[in-house]
Amino acid sequence: WLAEHMLILGIENPQGDITYVAAAFPSACGKTNLAMLVPPAAFKGWKVWTVGDDIAWLHPGPDGRLYAINPEAGFFGVAPGTSYKTNPNCMATLGRNAIYTNVALTPDNKPWWEGIDDPEPAGLIDWQGRPYDRKNGPAAHPNSRFTVAASQCPSYSEKANAPEGVPISAIIFGGRRSTVAPLVYEALDWEHGVFTGASVASETTAAAVGQVGQVRRDPMAMKPFCGYNFADYWAHWESMAGRASHLPKVFHVNWFRKDADGRFMWPGYGDNMRVLKWIVERCAGRAAAHPTPVGNVPHAEDIDLYGLDLKRSTLDALLAIDPEIWAREVEEIGQYFAGFGERVPESLRRQVARIKAELARQRAA
Known part of the structure; x- marks a missing residue:
């Protein structure tokens, strides 16, 4: 088994085919939002089904695929920033039978936090029980939380309690990186996929312990667990290659890349x-990509932008791999792995060496 800090969701296309994916993100990188995603209006016929938002137990099934179950009955998420704009399904789930910790309180005893849809009311009580004063910091603690039954979610999957789990076609890793990682890339194979997960890093926020904005290695988003x-x-991750004949494809995403401003x-x-x-289309063999030392990256035209006003130059920048930046990144990854001594799988060292060599050739060309 793999016992992981992962969401599980089903992505249904207009033809009714459902592809199940598991995804791991460090805290405050949009995991709960992704688990309950509502597709944009332009994606008519597409649906997302929530199997779980936090924990996945994965095991090889009789058909050689990895299957995932969600052992939890509810959601436990960060309140600040949650709104009908960022996560409408979550807000609909929170309408009743919910528990909140360290949020602010309105005069009529309703929870309130920064980023919620309702404007700041007069007479607000902050998370420490004091009349709210901006000089004392935010009204709700930056890591204030909610917990609620998953069955209340409008996108709750009928497979959420299936004892056999759901077959996983893709595992997605991600982090909050302002410059390094492209919007999305696909690992070359399972070995490279384990490397991709093992090297996950994110710039810290208030939801994580430590200084805000510092890059923190968080392999498979499992550092706290x-x-x-x-x-x-x-x-153990590597050993799955000998236990399952049809392993999921592995991807990395980064929703948080920033421009020069x-x-x-x-x-x-x-x-x-x-x-x-x-x-989903890569898993089905229908989407194109081009190889880079880091992984397979989509061409700009491979990302469906219908209904979205995004400049082609911006998308090109989002998908760019900067060899100089990545040379430094891979050096840091190698140093991080070295801290675990001789027990580090040789395959991870092999991936570091491969990427360094390919980047060096690219920079010399």
């Missing part, structure tokens, strides 16, 4: 469906 040596954990380049939220569509 992995109960044994990461090198042995990566080896520090502005987010990708709209995110429901428009992340456009990236999911490419992932």
